[in-house]
Amino acid sequence: MTKKLSRGVAVVGxxxxxxxxxxxxxxxxxxxxxxxxxxxxVQNGFDPKEIEAFYMGNFSSDHFExxxxxxxxxxxxxxxxxxxxxxxxxxCASGGVxxxxxxxxxxxxxxxxxxxxxxxxxxxxxxxxxxDALALAADTMFExxxxxxxxxxxxxxxxxxxxxxxxxxDALLKVGIKNHExxxxxxxxxxxxxxxxxxxxxxxxxAQKGLPIPEWADEMAFMKDPKANPMIAWPLRLxxxxxxSDGAAAVLLVSEELAQxxxxxxxxxxxxxxxxDGALAxxxxxxxxxxxxxAAAQAYEMAGLTPDDIDFAEVHxxxxxxxxxxxxxxxFFPRGEGWKAAMAGETARDGKHPVNTSGGLKAKGHPVGASxxxxxxEMWKQLNGLAGGRQLxxxxxxxxxxxxGGTGQTCVVHIFERRS
Numbered sequence: 001m002t003k004k005l006s007r008g009v010a011v012v013g014x015x016x017x018x019x020x021x022x023x024x025x026x027x028x029x030x031x032x033x034x035x036x037x038x039x040x041x042v043q044n045g046f047d048p049k050e051i052e053a054f055y056m057g058n059f060s061s062d063h064f065e066x067x068x069x070x071x072x073x074x075x076x077x078x079x080x081x082x083x084x085x086x087x088x089x090x091x092c093a094s095g096g097v098x099x100x101x102x103x104x105x106x107x108x109x110x111x112x113x114x115x116x117x118x119x120x121x122x123x124x125x126x127x128x129x130x131x132d133a134l135a136l137a138a139d140t141m142f143e144x145x146x147x148x149x150x151x152x153x154x155x156x157x158x159x160x161x162x163x164x165x166x167x168x169x170d171a172l173l174k175v176g177i178k179n180h181e182x183x184x185x186x187x188x189x190x191x192x193x194x195x196x197x198x199x200x201x202x203x204x205x206x207a208q209k210g211l212p213i214p215e216w217a218d219e220m221a222f223m224k225d226p227k228a229n230p231m232i233a234w235p236l237r238l239x240x241x242x243x244x245s246d247g248a249a250a251v252l253l254v255s256e257e258l259a260q261x262x263x264x265x266x267x268x269x270x271x272x273x274x275x276x277d278g279a280l281a282x283x284x285x286x287x288x289x290x291x292x293x294x295a296a297a298q299a300y301e302m303a304g305l306t307p308d309d310i311d312f313a314e315v316h317x318x319x320x321x322x323x324x325x326x327x328x329x330x331x332f333f334p335r336g337e338g339w340k341a342a343m344a345g346e347t348a349r350d351g352k353h354p355v356n357t358s359g360g361l362k363a364k365g366h367p368v369g370a371s372x373x374x375x376x377x378e379m380w381k382q383l384n385g386l387a388g389g390r391q392l393x394x395x396x397x398x399x400x401x402x403x404x405g406g407t408g409q410t411c412v413v414h415i416f417e418r419r420s
Contacts, residue, residue, distance in 0.1 A: 008256025019365030057095030095372030096403030118373030155233035183359025190365030273298025273414030289408035307331035310397030
């Protein structure tokens with residue numbers, strides 16, 4: 001039985017660097033950008049000396065930047081020493097798990113004000129070395145020696161899903177188109193382009209080089225073009241895969257009774273759940289992520305809500321199939337119906353269950369340690385009506401984040417609510 005939080009927890013400020021490739025910057029520089037934006041977002045301001053702990057999500061600065069023990073170094077760079085600072089590593093769920101640890105620190109009464117951060121600097125390595133670093137989140141005793149990389153893992157899951165539910169692979173392409181549509185409206189996104197913009201760019205480049213100008217009937221035709229959107233691991237194509245990214249995000253949490261001191265418009269964390277699982281090869285089925293369903297059940301029970309109460313969600317779409325499965329694991333659609341919902345536009349901004357209004361990992365970018373924290377930034381913006389051109393109308397009241405590590409060995413789910 002899921003226990004309730006001993007006291008309430010609120011988000012009173014958020015910040016985020018732009019996501020992308022920044023060869024001239026270190027991850028700590030990106031976090032400084034996120035932290036500075038966070039400070040500006042706190043309506044009534046705050047004294048950094050009030051921060052009692054810093055939980056930082058980071059998967060592998062050891063490999064990406066040859067720098068371990070990063071949390072206290074980052075804390076020093078933003079002037080937080082001697083605050084207790086700790087790095088949380090749970091693969092791509094590192095940021096979400098750091099958030100949960102901060103929630104528990106406040107709910108327990110140990111802390112009143114906690115900073116949560118997430119960061120990763122991935123693009124300084126070659127594609128091969130990035131692949132090797134990410135493979136550390138898989139089972140290195142069995143899965144990696146068998147030749148699996150993460151595109152292969154999720155391609156296997158996609159193949160199993162398509163076979164089990166007789167699903168149309170076009171649904172995956174629809175997810176990619178939708179998330180690029182949303183990412184084009186996010187000034188912090190790595191890929192701030194619609195697929196139609198990508199098509200126009202490719203045509204312009206061909207014309208500039210005096211090459212035949214490609215002709216595509218529509219976005220789906222482009223997405224099916226093996227030259228424009230090559231196959232990576234069937235059925236996943238290039239635009240089904242989230243990019244290698246640099247970026248950072250930060251969130252300031254306080255106890256509920258202190259929230260109004262900092263802002264007139266806090267958002268409250270009313271549900272939290274976390275679950276784990278073994279390696280992909282150990283599962284009875286590859287067409288879902290069991291840890292996600294368990295984590296979601298905990299969060300719903302804590303919040304006293306059901307999937308129907310969720311107005312929008314930011315889910316972990318490291319690959320487009322991951323979003324489809326997440327919408328089922330979270331209970332938005334019955335098993336085997338997520339792909340139909342994607343085809344019908346039900347997860348678009350004007351759909352029944354808007355998903356990844358930020359552009360998701362697919363278009364916003366996926367600096368793995370930062371992704372779970374960046375999801376909270378979108379919660380803050382949508383719930384407070386600050387999301388600009390991608391703002392949902394009517395303004396949502398309840399949102400959910402879903403952050404996955406590996407192929408689902410870790411999943412953490414949080415539910416957020418506005419009260420004004």
